[in-house]
Amino acid sequence: MTYASPVLIGYDYWRQRRDQRNEAVHWDPQKLANHHIGVSGTSGAGKTHWIREFVEGQSDDVEIDIFDYHGDIEVPGAQTVLFSETTQYGYNPLVLNPDPHYGGVRRAINDVITAIGKTSRQLGTNQEAVLRNLLLDAYALKGISPSNPATWYRREATDAQIQQLIERQDWAGLREVYPTLQDVTTLARRKLKALWMGIEDKDEGRQVLTAFDEFCRVMASLNQRRMKNASQASSDMELAQLESKLGSIKTKALEGFTTFLERMQSGREFDEVVKYNSKDVLLSIITRLENLQATGLFNSNPPPFGNARIRRYNIKPLAQSEDELLMFVHFRLQAIIREEMQRGESGGRLRRLVVLDECKLFNDETRDNPINIIANQMRKFGLALLQAGQSPAHMSEDFLASAGTLLLLNMSPTHWDGAARKLKIDPKMLRFMQPQQTGAVRLTEKGEIPMFRQVSFNERPTFRT
Numbered sequence: 001m002t003y004a005s006p007v008l009i010g011y012d013y014w015r016q017r018r019d020q021r022n023e024a025v026h027w028d029p030q031k032l033a034n035h036h037i038g039v040s041g042t043s044g045a046g047k048t049h050w051i052r053e054f055v056e057g058q059s060d061d062v063e064i065d066i067f068d069y070h071g072d073i074e075v076p077g078a079q080t081v082l083f084s085e086t087t088q089y090g091y092n093p094l095v096l097n098p099d100p101h102y103g104g105v106r107r108a109i110n111d112v113i114t115a116i117g118k119t120s121r122q123l124g125t126n127q128e129a130v131l132r133n134l135l136l137d138a139y140a141l142k143g144i145s146p147s148n149p150a151t152w153y154r155r156e157a158t159d160a161q162i163q164q165l166i167e168r169q170d171w172a173g174l175r176e177v178y179p180t181l182q183d184v185t186t187l188a189r190r191k192l193k194a195l196w197m198g199i200e201d202k203d204e205g206r207q208v209l210t211a212f213d214e215f216c217r218v219m220a221s222l223n224q225r226r227m228k229n230a231s232q233a234s235s236d237m238e239l240a241q242l243e244s245k246l247g248s249i250k251t252k253a254l255e256g257f258t259t260f261l262e263r264m265q266s267g268r269e270f271d272e273v274v275k276y277n278s279k280d281v282l283l284s285i286i287t288r289l290e291n292l293q294a295t296g297l298f299n300s301n302p303p304p305f306g307n308a309r310i311r312r313y314n315i316k317p318l319a320q321s322e323d324e325l326l327m328f329v330h331f332r333l334q335a336i337i338r339e340e341m342q343r344g345e346s347g348g349r350l351r352r353l354v355v356l357d358e359c360k361l362f363n364d365e366t367r368d369n370p371i372n373i374i375a376n377q378m379r380k381f382g383l384a385l386l387q388a389g390q391s392p393a394h395m396s397e398d399f400l401a402s403a404g405t406l407l408l409l410n411m412s413p414t415h416w417d418g419a420a421r422k423l424k425i426d427p428k429m430l431r432f433m434q435p436q437q438t439g440a441v442r443l444t445e446k447g448e449i450p451m452f453r454q455v456s457f458n459e460r461p462t463f464r465t
């Protein structure tokens with residue numbers, strides 16, 4: 001193992017100006033109070049350059065997850081996976097962490113709801129309640145109960161594997177795998193049908209719905225056969241069989257429906273259903289779920305990272321879908337936080353570093369934002385964050401307060417005042433920075449009061465060292 005190596009940031013600016021000396025300023029993780037790093041600057045200022053420097057300066061036993069928004073953070077030894085609607089690589093957000101203390105159904109459901117809540121299209125109170133119930137039901141159908149950790153272990157199957165199980169009608173096998181967003185959508189559609197028919201999806205109502213589903217399915221396949229028959233003569237026998245099957249299913253559905261009507265007691269069953277879920281709310285949830293599925297980011301298709309130590313998520317193709325991207329990154333961060341907590345405390349050693357470019361999209365001041373959780377609570381679990389953005393004002397207060405390293409590069413004048421206010425520094429310091437020539441760095445060393453130091457990135461050959 002090679003240890004973290006100090007990185008040369010540059011030379012003290014005032015030493016060069018006043019004393020004609022090149023006094024090197026090093027970033028030395030061994031000396032720093034913590035491993036969080038913030039890099040800010042306008043585009044072209046060198047953020048990506050410095051991300052690479054800091055990543056390469058890490059000890060070679062540190063795992064690194066790079067969320068590469070621009071697709072330009074190339075690092076030697078990194079395994080890169082492209083995330084797009086075409087590759088469809090993604091993580092199933094319904095996979096549970098089975099740890100009784102850090103995992104479970106309620107946390108997973110809260111993660112989904114929190115992540116959606118941070119997008120530009122937040123959930124209304126009714127939508128949130130409906131989604132929560134749908135998710136609970138989707139877990140319940142797999143025998144997974146929020147109150148029983150023994151039921152939290154399931155297999156993580158890929159979309160293709162799940163498809164095979166369905167084709168083989170392996171219902172027992174299907175119960176062994178976690179539910180997916182597809183399952184939730186299917187369930188939601190079924191509830192919608194129930195609402196249209198005024199039937200509750202339980203007991204007798206459920207049998208009626210199943211019969212109705214089956215009727216629709218056979219009817220559709222009968223129509224398909226009829227179309228095919230018009231072009232290529234296939235057996236009339238088959239058609240006749242389907243027709244008679246349809247007839248018997250129809251009778252069954254009618255019988256079920258009759259029983260249901262006869263057993264209705266209060267006459268308010270329909271109102272009850274409507275009271276809890278309106279068709280509009282349910283339909284809006286279905287649309288949301290389908291949009292999420294379309295991005296592929298939340299499908300069960302694990303990206304081929306293998307055992308790579310440095311994992312680079314190339315998310316450039318998704319840069320336009322900001323809401324989905326925000327959810328994806330927050331889900332990953334939540335999962336990473338849980339993984340590291342489960343591994344236990346690290347004794348102050350850095351075990352894993354998350355790199356986030358264009359951080360404006362992902363930061364806010366709420367306590368449940370995973371960025372703030374990492375900034376405030378994950379030091380003892382060996383997890384740190386390196387983020388880069390156009391201005392320090394795009395990083396949360398919690399992050400700025402805790403970052404052991406802050407590197408300010410040339411900043412657009414429109415950002416000067418906001419950044420100076422947030423950092424409680426003189427805006428003059430921000431004005432002097434020249435692209436790729438000068439910057440400022442704040443290194444919080446153990447037991448020292450942090451101060452910004454102006455640095456020149458270039459050595460002056462004629463000066464003393």
Ligand SMILES: Nc1ncnc2c1ncn2[C@@H]1O[C@H](COP(=O)(O)OP(=O)(O)O)[C@@H](O)[C@H]1O
Pocket residue numbers: 041042043044045046047048049050436457
């Ligand atoms: N300190 C530096 N030393 C050498 N080259 C640099 C330095 N900073 C930036 N560059 C170069 O400037 C260009 C733009 O930098 P980049 O890191 O992509 O900017 P940003 O990510 O802030 O948009 C790149 O070609 C990069 O290699």
Ligand SMILES: [Mg+2]
Pocket residue numbers: 047048049070072357
């Ligand atoms: Mg960049």
